[in-house]
Amino acid sequence: MSGPAPILDIRALHKSFGATAVLQGIDLAVAQGELVFIIGPSGSGKSTLLRCCNRLEEPSAGSIMVDGADIMAPGVDLNAMRLRMGMVFQSFNLYPHMTALGNVTLALRKVQRQARAEAEERGRAALAQVGLAEKARSYPAQLSGGQQQRVAIARALALEPKIMLFDEPTSALDPELVGSVLTVMRSLREQGMTMLVVSHEMRFARDAADRVIFMDGGRIVEQGPPGALFGAPREPRTQAFLADIAH
Amino acid sequence: MDRWELFLETFFKSEVITRYWPEILSGLWVTIEVALAVVVAGLALGLALAVLRAYRILAVTALIVVFVDMFRALPPLVVVLIFYFGLPNIGIVLSNWTVLWLVLTLVLAAFAEEIFWAGILSVPKGQWEAARSTGLGFGQALVWVVLPQAVRLTIPPLTNRTIAITKNTALGTVIGVGEILNQATTATSFSGNATPLMLGAIAYLLLFVPVVMVGRWIETRFAWERA
Numbered sequence: 001m002s003g004p005a006p007i008l009d010i011r012a013l014h015k016s017f018g019a020t021a022v023l024q025g026i027d028l029a030v031a032q033g034e035l036v037f038i039i040g041p042s043g044s045g046k047s048t049l050l051r052c053c054n055r056l057e058e059p060s061a062g063s064i065m066v067d068g069a070d071i072m073a074p075g076v077d078l079n080a081m082r083l084r085m086g087m088v089f090q091s092f093n094l095y096p097h098m099t100a101l102g103n104v105t106l107a108l109r110k111v112q113r114q115a116r117a118e119a120e121e122r123g124r125a126a127l128a129q130v131g132l133a134e135k136a137r138s139y140p141a142q143l144s145g146g147q148q149q150r151v152a153i154a155r156a157l158a159l160e161p162k163i164m165l166f167d168e169p170t171s172a173l174d175p176e177l178v179g180s181v182l183t184v185m186r187s188l189r190e191q192g193m194t195m196l197v198v199s200h201e202m203r204f205a206r207d208a209a210d211r212v213i214f215m216d217g218g219r220i221v222e223q224g225p226p227g228a229l230f231g232a233p234r235e236p237r238t239q240a241f242l243a244d245i246a247h
Numbered sequence: 248m249d250r251w252e253l254f255l256e257t258f259f260k261s262e263v264i265t266r267y268w269p270e271i272l273s274g275l276w277v278t279i280e281v282a283l284a285v286v287v288a289g290l291a292l293g294l295a296l297a298v299l300r301a302y303r304i305l306a307v308t309a310l311i312v313v314f315v316d317m318f319r320a321l322p323p324l325v326v327v328l329i330f331y332f333g334l335p336n337i338g339i340v341l342s343n344w345t346v347l348w349l350v351l352t353l354v355l356a357a358f359a360e361e362i363f364w365a366g367i368l369s370v371p372k373g374q375w376e377a378a379r380s381t382g383l384g385f386g387q388a389l390v391w392v393v394l395p396q397a398v399r400l401t402i403p404p405l406t407n408r409t410i411a412i413t414k415n416t417a418l419g420t421v422i423g424v425g426e427i428l429n430q431a432t433t434a435t436s437f438s439g440n441a442t443p444l445m446l447g448a449i450a451y452l453l454l455f456v457p458v459v460m461v462g463r464w465i466e467t468r469f470a471w472e473r474a
Contacts (some may be wrong), residue, residue, distance in 0.1 A: 056376055083382045087386060093377035097395045107381035152377075159381060 005068055006051065007163050007194045013062035015048055015218075024218040030163065033192045036116045037205040037226070040215035041241060046198045049215070050167050053196070054085045067162045079111060086156025090168040092148045094140040097154050100127060100151045101136040102236070104158045112159070126158035127151070130184045146177030150184055157188075164188065166197040202245065206230055214238045263442040267434040273444040274430030278454065281344065281426060282413045285351040289410070292352065293359025294398075300360070301367055301389055311360065318357035323415050326350045331422045347419040347426075355412045362404050364395030406462035410455065427451060 015023040022045045030036050033165055038046045046140045051057040053064060055071065055078060064071050073083045078125035095103050101123050108119035127133050130150035140148050149169055156164060166185070182204050188194065189208055199205070206226045213223040214235070222235045235241045248256070300311050318326070330346045341349065370393045378388035420429040431447030 028272075054380055056380060079379075079382045079384050080382055085380075087380040089373060089375075089377060091371075091373050093371075093373035095374065095377070095392050097399070106378075107383060110391060111382040155377075155381065237283050 004032055004061075007034075007067055008196065009063075009065040010049075010053070011063045013049070013064065014060045015045070015052055015057060016060050021238050022218050023059075025050065026218075026220060028213070028220065030194060030196055030206070033194055034210045035184070035189050035195045035197065035208055037212045038198045038215055039200070039202070039205065039212060039229070039241075040221075041154060041244075044215040045218040046215045047167055050087075050165050050196065053165055054087055056084050056087075056091040056151075066153050071200075083107075083111065084162045086153075086159060086161035086164045088149070088153050088156055088164065088166045088169045090171050092145070092152045092172070094148050094152055096140050099137050099139055100132065100154075103151055104155045105142070107155070108158055123154075123158055126154040129157060129187075130154045144177055145173045146180040149173065149181050153181075153188075163194040163196060166195065166199065168198055168200070170199065170201055201246070202230070211243055214241065216241070250430075257441050258445040260440050260442045263434075263438045264446065267430075267438065268446060269294065270430045270434055271341050271427065271443060271450050273429040274425055274447070275450045275454065277344075277419075277424065278416050278426040278450075279321045281348055281351070281416045281419065281424070282454075284298050284348050285355055285413060285416070286409055288348070288352040288449045289355025289412070290405070291357050292356035294363050296356065296360040297363035297367060298389065298394070300364055301393075302385075315357045315360050318354050319361070322420050323350055325414075325420065326354070327418050327422060343419065343422040343424045346422060347424050351412055351415055351418075354415070355409065357410045358412065359405060362401045362408065363397060366401040367393060369400055403466050406465060410458055410462060413458075414451075414455065427454075 002223075008028070008030040010026055010028040013023055013026040013028075014021070026045075026049055028036075028049075028246075034090075038049065040046050048057055051110060052059045053066075059072065062072070066084050067079060069081060069084075070076065071078070075194060080217045094100075095106070098106065101120060104123040104126050105114075105119040108114045108122055109116065113120075114122070124133060124136060127136055130148055130153050132147060132154065135151070140151070143151065153164075169185070170181050173181065178201070182201065185195070185197070185204070186208055197205075197209075209226045211223060212229045214221050214229065214233070214237075216237050222229065222233060222238045229238070230242065233242055296311050296315070298410040300308050310471040327346060327350045330341065331343060334341060358395055368390075374392050374396065375388055383391065416424075416426050417442035419426045420432060423429065424452075427447045427450045431443045431450075434446075435441060
């Protein structure tokens with residue numbers, strides 16, 4: 001395969017919890033600007049795969065390169081590596097004791113050592129990017145779920161990551177709030193952000209993804225452009241899964 | 248002499264009040280001094296131990312748990328007596344003030360460590376993950392994200408425990424620290440009248456009722472600043 005090196009390059013990734021093998025040899029490369037969607041039944045290992053990317057879960061074996069840097073290398077500065085990857089969680093995980101701006105600027109100030117004024121300028125720009133410039137002084141509890149998730153996206157974006165990892169970003173949201181988060185993700189895509197998304201938003205996957213990956217039993221079963229994967233899945237397991245979620 | 252006069256004569260005799268209130272007042276200052284020193288040092292040490300425990304180094308954790316369980320189990324009076332009368336035998340001579348301060352500090356630290364540790368554990372795992380995923384180190388995540396939340400959760404139990412232990416400054420009386428109770432019992436034996444004890448009780452009320460009120464205020468103040 002020629003062309004520019006992938007932003008994320010995962011090879012032979014294995015992860016076990018005790019005797020349970022959750023990931024059994026994942027190979028996955030995500031190109032610059034690509035939006036890759038991971039779907040699959042619960043327990044298929046898709047969240048674990050995402051969490052291995054920034055080593056929130058420690059992989060048992062395999063290699064992970066992010067923008068050309070080996071994040072599994074011994075002695076690697078993991079905190080520096082994590083700045084390259086923004087992560088968005090199902091449960092938002094905003095810091096409840098800080099304002100939206102405080103949430104967004106914490107890592108800018110403490111990890112990147114920016115001065116307060118500089119960090120706040122960057123933080124406000126990130127909040128504006130998710131349409132919440134006017135909520136900078138609000139505490140998480142004063143925001144709706146959708147707004148909280150957008151602040152969480154801004155918190156990751158503020159660090160100007162190479163890739164954004166979304167772990168079921170809309171699963172904890174009331175249906176009427178999902179749209180605002182997907183709108184933000186869509187605009188990120190238009191700005192060329194590389195994204196790896198674990199989600200059940202099939203419509204969004206169909207509309208926005210470049211590639212959809214179906215995982216089951218800790219393996220990638222099938223992948224392809226959304227039209228092909230949703231329209232004409234080859235593998236029986238994919239067909240069964242898609243039939244299950246259709247109703 | 249009717250009963251009311253007998254009551255006043257026993258507990259509020261004016262000559263005794265006039266003669267001994269300065270002693271009680273000086274005892275009040277000593278109590279305040281010891282209490283403040285205990286609160287500051289005890290809470291600081293308790294927090295430090297809880298933070299240390301968060302690093303989950305087996306040997307360190309074991310030492311902390313042994314220390315904490317010991318000082319939570321022992322009656323403070325026993326420790327005061329051991330430190331004051333026992334330690335000189337192995338060449339460690341501490342002043343009575345120091346013994347009282349040190350023992351109560353250790354006791355408060357033991358309880359405070361348990362409370363802070365429970366607070367740290369009760370902060371959801373997702374808070375750590377969010378912090379670490381943005382590049383914060385373990386210590387940074389602890390200091391900036393987890394501890395501020397943990398400490399707020401611990402304010403009510405901590406306030407109660409701190410007041411309870413601070414009242415133990417009265418134990419100083421058995422080793423001659425000139426705090427409120429010591430002054431009051433001394434004055435009571437000199438005067439042969441219970442009035443100084445009553446003055447002492449009033450001094451405790453003057454000192455601790457405001458503390459209890461401030462404690463309640465802190466609890467409401469530090470309840471989440473939420474809409």
